[in-house]
Amino acid sequence: MIFSDPASVAVVGASDDPAKWGHWLARGALTGHERRAVHLVNRGGGAVLGRPTVRSLSELDEAPELVVLAVPAAHVPAVVDEALAVGVRGFVGITAGIDDRVIRRIREAGARLLGPNCLGVFDAATSLHLAWGRFQAGSLGVVSQSGQVGLEIAGLAASSGIGVSRFVSVGNQADVTAAEALLELVSHDLTTVVGVYLESFGPGIVAAMSELREAGKPVVLLTVGSSVAAQEAARTHTGALTSSLDVVDAACRKAGALRVPTPASLVDLAAVLTSGVPRGRRVGVVSDSGGQGAIAADLAVANGLQVPSLSVVDGLPAGASKRNPIDLAGAGEQDMANYARAVEVLVRGGEVDAVVLSGYFGSYGEDTPSLEALEVAVAGQICALARRSGVTVVVHSMRDDSAAVRALRAGGVPVQHTIERAVASVGHASRLSGSSPEVATRAATTGPFHPGYLAARELLSFVDFPQAHAVTTTADVEATTLKGPFALKADWLAHKSEHDAVRTNVTNPAAAFEEMRARLGPGTYVLEEMDTREHTVELIIGARHDDSFGPVVLVGAGGVHAELFRDTVVELAPVTPATARDMLGRLVSAPLLEGWRGAPAPDVAALAEVIAQVSQTLAARPDLAEIELNPVRVGPDGVLAVDALVVSGITSAGPALSATVRSEPAVRTAHVSSDPAAGPSEIRSAHPTSF
Secondary structure (H helix, E strand, O other): OOOOOOOEEEEEOOOOOOOOHHHHHHHHHHOOOOOOEEEEEOOOOOEEOOEEOEOOHHHOOOOOOEEEEOOOHHHHHHHHHHHHHHOOOEEEEOOOOOOHHHHHHHHHOOOEEEOOOOOEEEEOOOOEEEEOOOOOEEEEEEEEOOHHHHHHHHHHHHHHOOOEEEEEEOOOOOOOOHHHHHHHOOOOOOOOEEEEEEOOOOOOHHHHHHHHHHOOOOEEEEEOOOOHHHOOOOOOHHHHOOOHHHHHHHHHHHHOOEEEOOHHHHHHHHHHHOOOOOOOOEEEEEEOOHHHHHHHHHHHHHOOOEOOOOOOOOOOOOOOOOOOOEEOOOHHHHOOHHHHHHHHHHHHHOOOOEEEEEEOOOOHHHHOHHHHHHHHHHHHHHHHHHHHHOOEEEEEEOOOOOHHHHHHHHOOOOEEOOHHHHHHHHHHHHOOOOOOOOOOOOOOOOOOOOOOHHHHHHHOOOOOOOOEEEEOOHHHHHOOOOOOOEEEEEOOOOOOHHHOOEEEEEOOHHHHHHHHHHHHOOOOEEEEEOOOOOOOEEEEEEEEEEOOOEEEEEEEEOHHHHHHHOOEEEEEOOOOHHHHHHHHHOOOOHHHHHOHHHOOOOOHHHHHHHHHHHHHHHHHOOOEEEEEEEEEEEEOOEEEEOOEEEEEOEEOOEEOOOOOOOOOOOOOOOOOOOOOOOOHHHHOOOOOOOO
């Protein structure tokens, strides 16, 4: 409860100057003075905001539970030492550039630090306001790595009418992590939806988002392409074929969260989700303009929604169209109650999961003040219909603010000023309908890791490979009982094509062996029967350990052109066969797996089993960095992998090259003032992750 409802707080660096952080933090802290003791500390003494100050924490009779550090970095070590000496247990580190030794002292003392380089914390439930800016109380929980992005989200939430329940700027996450901040929202009663902005992802994020979803609190994630997952130094195609957002999106699917591209889209979506998740993708459109209704219908389809035909349309005004979208054809202007009647027809008909009302509604009272009361009353009826039916209702109004717009938002019906934002928010929200992330087992393979193709075949015993054996001499080759044509490979090389270390369609294996050994030197080679089946499709199946999210599995178009086509799908591992089949269905090349142009359909069920087992194996084997099967040839009679690579998780140089590399954001040096109540630019450096 230190960072959500402390019994007492102290703002160190409190100031009477409105341009300084210490002023904003002191003013915010004092809003909760009836709930907790608030102490203002300024080494010059005097009064701040009409309240007496103390020159140091040691002058207080009792140790404050939470201390806000709003002094220049040079003064922080002395403040922290004094605070720990008197028994302080929590710190909010507004200041940037706090020395690692100071952070270590806080941890060693058993205290906690939020930040440093953060914007602060706000909690509407406990009147806690220790952050720059103003917040409107509401239902959106915000956890942000960037203080300024978080503040923008909070401002947009206020404008949209949903407000903020709790705001946590985690800054550099030197101690308190974003995952911890998210977990605190699971039991936070005011929070119904959670918005998150992160630039890097650490352990526990997926689990925290999953817990929030299970608690009925959907998570909306905003990120950029520079997360830790983007730092690829891959040895195999498996890593090279993924991007940062591929893995982030897979994490969202695993956790039942949604990713959006902008702060505005985050708040738009959160506004819809505060009223609940749409039951499905069917949407009904109502407008008093045929053109606006048609535009809304087109956008709905473009956003993955369905605009079904209607069979239950009794109750519409005379002249209104009885198809979807419903065009009131001027009936709304004649009687505004017809807007509510049309919405009622849709929500009670049971044929749609969401309703989009588009057009002029919300503007009548502004243009004709005598109509304002009636319009507000109709808005109330629409809100009541949405609440009683459980059908999601979203309004696009040509007014961005009016009495009716405010009434709709207050009643739980989101309103957007553009139709594209209104429809996009419904489309995003519908992706959660009926989704229930599956839980897959972790089926471990046994045996130690050994390098090479033959060892990989042995380790991955659940995969079928062509008949093969090791050869080291020409005599070994000549003694083979395998049936040609053959493939000949250098066992020890990872990327054989790049080293010209593989020959296919070999009819004279002895000659091919002698030529290859002359170029590559002595060693173990593999003579293998070629897979000559017809109607096969080549794919790549890979799995690796991502530094941010753990094991991931990839499937895509395979063979030597895998990097050319880059047709891949990624999920967090382990996956079930059902999820594996879904992955296959999302490939651009998926039609090839359905029997393209009359060809017999490949055995997709067997292929899905292999994908699942590869994912489960890597998830159960932390000693393995990567597994790759490429190509995997699947035909009507089953699956054969004709090359395999397993990479150890430990090398002499440290972690395997395929693991993602953590890249800490650059910190720019800021000018440090000697004034302990310095202004914003002096307290917090221009760090790229924060305000």
